[in-house]
Amino acid sequence: MTMDPEDSAQEVVCCILCQDSVPLMYCEVCDIHLCKDCVEKHLLDVYKFHNVIPLKQYWGELNYPKCRRHHTKECDHYCQQCDIPICTRCISRKHLGHNKVDILFFFKSKTKTLQSDLCELEKSIYPKYQETASSIPVQKADLNELSKKLTSLNKREDVWNKEIQTIIKNLNKMENVIAHTVSEIRHSIAALKKILVSEDIRLISEYKSRNAEFRKMPPNLRVSLTNFGPREINIDQLIEEFDSLSALYFKTKEQDYSMLTKGAESFPPDRSLMDVPQVITVINTGYKYLHGVICLNDENVWTNGDDSIKLFNLQSELVQSIHTKTGKEPRDIAVTKSGDLVYTDYHERTVNVVKNTQVETLISVGHWKPHGVCITSSDGLLVVMDNDDDKQTRVVRYSGSKKKQRIQYNDKGRPLYSSGGIKYITENKNLDICVSDWKADAVVVVNQAGEHRFTYTGSPTTTVVFFRPYDITTDSQSRILVADCYLHNNRIHILDIDGQFLRYIDNCQLLGPWGVCVDTRDNLFVAENDTDRVKKIQYYV
Structure with missing residues (x-):
């Protein structure tokens, strides 16, 4: 040859x-x-x-x-x-x-990927879905049994029974979702085996992995009881406090695909970072000022800059363009699990969703100005915002347009975040909430309940040059990646799940790295403010 x-x-x-x-x-x-x-x-x-x-x-x-x-x-x-x-x-x-x-x-490399996907599906993902599916009928039976015992609560009986039935209804929905996904996993396993046996380069080259999609398992639902008794209980207060539908609340824990059945291998493997990350794709956007990027899927990315939001494929071809309602640039963009585009409008004080090219206002935040937005594992929203006088900053969790949680102070009553300045937000795989606080020169991380975990203020090697974080994202290994384009930094900081500095990505001729995101294969996309280009970077072996 x-x-x-x-x-x-x-x-x-x-x-x-x-x-x-x-x-x-x-x-x-x-x-x-x-x-x-x-x-x-x-x-x-x-x-x-x-x-x-x-x-x-x-x-x-x-x-x-x-x-x-x-x-x-x-x-x-x-x-x-x-x-x-x-x-x-x-x-x-x-x-x-x-x-x-x-x-x-390519054929050899892609074949190994298919074999790895098949092994993960059979030994890890599929068994965990089966385990979750088998637990739901047991919980429904327990709830029905509890419902029969509530007659001693007198006037509270109807209220509690109604709440129990609501939970059972939700469990039924979850059961249907899991059953559908299990069927999809079986189909993927069968298709993978057929492709591998065929040794058909055409089929192998066209294969698109769904493992990352299947790893995002629904919450592992465990129903527990509050202290039942004849006393009056303020249900509204419980809903506010526990972000639940009733005093019977779900203790949710996102499924950890590394906690496998006995004898199974650990997936996804603890992948190593490349010594020398490499740029594998460059997308030219044509913006005057490019600030953000988010993956719609592994083939298309949304970008924001100037007064519009544009969708590009990996060949730099414009697929779609959206103009904001105010005609001004959005502060941040995100994509829901169903593929809808979400953006924050700092000037209009709204969070908006784009459905079939039509822009709809999802949330109006009143006297607060929204900055960063991200989609949570439960398909809700996390929004970081400042009030009108830039003296307060908080993170608000939404389910649809309903406010579910507010995070603003630590356990000593002091603000977690600086007031004013640029801020971005993301949710890690362990449900930590990570905020890049530009004005504070820090990344502030709290857990799902809003309790402070750690603050990162730059690597141990940062002595003279300031650390000024811009956009932030996380990958499948729960590593945190932060863009830093202050002065001539032009690098990406990589931290582990506990905020320990691992290394920089600073060898890819980055010029003004502002926006960051990762795709399902842990490729990093970096939006460069200085060049108006998006670089796709491979940084895992």
């Missing part, structure tokens, strides 16, 4: 022994590639059976995808920037200068 000059610096399949020559042979037993000069050396291992065949013969058994642009051509390369297979004609035209790899290298 001849190497194209454009691929001289790209990663290709090389001879496993000399690590230099282009392989023309393949050992089916050892699953390795060999150049002609190294075949004899490989066969010297007389204690092992070998079956070396021409690589073309092995390739001939694989089903290559046809090029999307040149339909008579087979794809022999894969463009990592555009995430599609390409033919030799595409290399020197539309994909000139892109990061490309040999399709066989």
Whole structure:
């Protein structure tokens, strides 16, 4: 196979022994590639059976995808920037200068990904869904039994029974959701097995993992009781205090996919950070001032800047453009689990949702000005906001448009956040609430109940240059990533779940990194304010 000059610096399949020559042979037993000069050396291992065949013969058994642009051509390369297979004609035209790899290298790498996904589905995700599903009928039976015993509460009996029935109704909905997801998981397992057996490059290249979606399991519901008795209980107060529907409240704990059945492997694995992160895609947005980015999915990202919000694919093609109601730039953007766009309007003092290109006001915050917004694991909202005179800052949790929780002070009654300034917010996988507080030069993290956990004020190596955090996001490993573009910092801070500094991403020629987000594969997207470009960065091995 001849190497194209454009691929001289790209990663290709090389001879496993000399690590230099282009392989023309393949050992089916050892699953390795060999150049002609190294075949004899490989066969010297007389204690092992070998079956070396021409690589073309092995390739001939694989089903290559046809090029999307040149339909008579087979794809022999894969463009990592555009995430599609390409033919030799595409290399020197539309994909000139892109990061490309040999399709066989891609095939091997993607096959390992499929095998890992299949193992995770069978050994981790599917058993945990089954465990959750089996617990719901038991809880419903317990609640029905409790309902029968409430006759001793006299006039409170009807109220409590009504609340119990509400909870049972919610459990029924959850049961239906889990049953549907279990069916989807079974289908994904069957499809993965079929693709792996086929060794079809076309099918493997088109495969899109759903494991990240399935890992977002519904809360592990456990119903517990408050202290029942004949005394009067203020239900409204309990609803306010426990963010629940009744004095029977759910102790919710997000399912941890690493807590597996006995003997199962741990998934997702504790992935290592790359020593040298690399830019794999660059999206040109055309903004004058670019401030934010959020993934709609692994192929499209929403961006905000100037007076609009734009949706781009990975090829820098504009898919959709939305103008705000006020004609001014939104402070922050987010995407709901159903794919609706949400943005905060600092000037109108509203949180808005875009449905079918129509902008609707979801929340009016009165005399408060909303900054950052994020979607929670339960598909609610967390909004960080300042009051009109910039003397108070708080985080408010919403379910739909209903206010459910307010976080403003620590246990000593002191403000958690500085007043005024730029602020962004995200929820970690352990349900911690992380706020980047630009004016305080800090990242402030509280737990789900609003109790202060830690404050990060820069790495131990930060001595002279200030740490000024902008946007913030978290990944599948609960690591926290913070953009820092103050003066010439131009870097991303990576922290662990407890706020310990791990390392910087500062080698990707970042210029004014302002907005950040990650996709389902833990690729980092960085919106550069200085260049108006979005860079997709791989930082995990």
